[in-house]
Amino acid sequence: MAQPVVIALRLVRLLLVLLVVTFLSFLLLNLLPGDPTTQILGLSASEEAREQLRRELGLDDPLFTRYLAWLGELVTGDLGTSYTTSVPVTEALAERLPVTLELLVAAQLVALGLALPIGVAAARRAGRPLDQALTALSFGLLSTPVFVLGVLLILVFAVKWQVLPATGWTPISLDLGWNLTSVLLPAITLGCAQTAVYARLLRTDLIATLQEDYITLARARGLSPRRILWRHALRPSAISLVTAVGLNLGALIGGAVIIETLFGLPGVGRLIVDSIFARDYLTVQGGVVLISVGYVLVNFAVDLVYVAVDPRIRRA
Numbered sequence: 001m002a003q004p005v006v007i008a009l010r011l012v013r014l015l016l017v018l019l020v021v022t023f024l025s026f027l028l029l030n031l032l033p034g035d036p037t038t039q040i041l042g043l044s045a046s047e048e049a050r051e052q053l054r055r056e057l058g059l060d061d062p063l064f065t066r067y068l069a070w071l072g073e074l075v076t077g078d079l080g081t082s083y084t085t086s087v088p089v090t091e092a093l094a095e096r097l098p099v100t101l102e103l104l105v106a107a108q109l110v111a112l113g114l115a116l117p118i119g120v121a122a123a124r125r126a127g128r129p130l131d132q133a134l135t136a137l138s139f140g141l142l143s144t145p146v147f148v149l150g151v152l153l154i155l156v157f158a159v160k161w162q163v164l165p166a167t168g169w170t171p172i173s174l175d176l177g178w179n180l181t182s183v184l185l186p187a188i189t190l191g192c193a194q195t196a197v198y199a200r201l202l203r204t205d206l207i208a209t210l211q212e213d214y215i216t217l218a219r220a221r222g223l224s225p226r227r228i229l230w231r232h233a234l235r236p237s238a239i240s241l242v243t244a245v246g247l248n249l250g251a252l253i254g255g256a257v258i259i260e261t262l263f264g265l266p267g268v269g270r271l272i273v274d275s276i277f278a279r280d281y282l283t284v285q286g287g288v289v290l291i292s293v294g295y296v297l298v299n300f301a302v303d304l305v306y307v308a309v310d311p312r313i314r315r316a
Contacts, residue, residue, distance in 0.1 A: 007304065014300050021292045022074065026067050029285045039083045039279060079286035084278050089286035093268060097290075099169060100267035103259065104252050106187035108245060111194035115241075118195070119202030124229065126207050134203075138196035146255055150189040150262045157185060167264035186263045190255050194248050201244055205237035246302030253291050253298075
């Protein structure tokens with residue numbers, strides 16, 4: 001278990017980072033061109049009506065004053081009400097969040113399901129043609145933007161073979177089978193880049209582990225290469241992989257914005273994009289803050305778990 005002092009220091013850092021993240025999100029969106037009163041009252045409204053609405057909304061107050069007021073509402077879970085749809089932003093995000101979370105979990109499962117056999121196969125045949133081919137494949141996946149890969153997968157699986165839908169979403173509550181069908185192609189697209197990262201990391205750690213003395217002793221005892229690999233080498237080699245999975249979960253949150261837009265998924269990312277085009281700044285602000293805070297919290301949780309697992313970090 002991590003020491004209380006270490007946890008307390010990380011909590012202080014977490015609060016400071018969250019304050020910086022929320023302030024920057026608030027600042028950037030307030031610097032965007034456009035007048036919220038125009039969205040609410042329309043272009044035909046008089047300047048007097050707009051001035052009165054600005055005073056009612058507090059838009060004439062200093063930026064830092066408005067930030068503190070918004071932060072106080074944020075702590076209570078109130079992100080305001082959309083100027084365009086008149087729906088509370090918190091309610092809109094809560095409705096879309098399950099879609100994004102399912103996409104992230106499915107993408108991680110796809111990435112790990114592909115990375116484990118690829119990494120193990122490459123480590124067992126290090127330097128051989130199979131290892132070189134898998135290395136080239138990994139670099140190819142890393143260098144391919146997710147939207148390009150998504151378009152290619154749509155052309156192959158949805159247009160040519162017609163085995164998976166290109167767009168649309170079916171909730172789990174309606175039909176589990178169709179839900180898995182609708183999430184499979186986006187999850188593969190989002191998880192492929194992570195597959196390359198995980199496979200290369202596992203390959204490197206496995207090659208180093210297979211050169212340890214206890215592995216040489218296991219071979220001298222006559223254990224089969226398969227048993228040595230899966231029973232003795234894989235587990236200690238997976239520590240870095242577990243850390244990478246936790247850290248990349250935060251990165252996947254940002255990638256979900258592109259994937260949800262490309263495949264037409266009703267998630268938080270799609271809501272943000274639609275709100276940008278509708279100039280619905282309150283919804284954009286709430287979505288950006290949700291993604292930013294989620295990224296920070298995921299990295300904080302991984303940091304604590306890693307400190308608890310590895311005593312060397314606690315001592316450092």
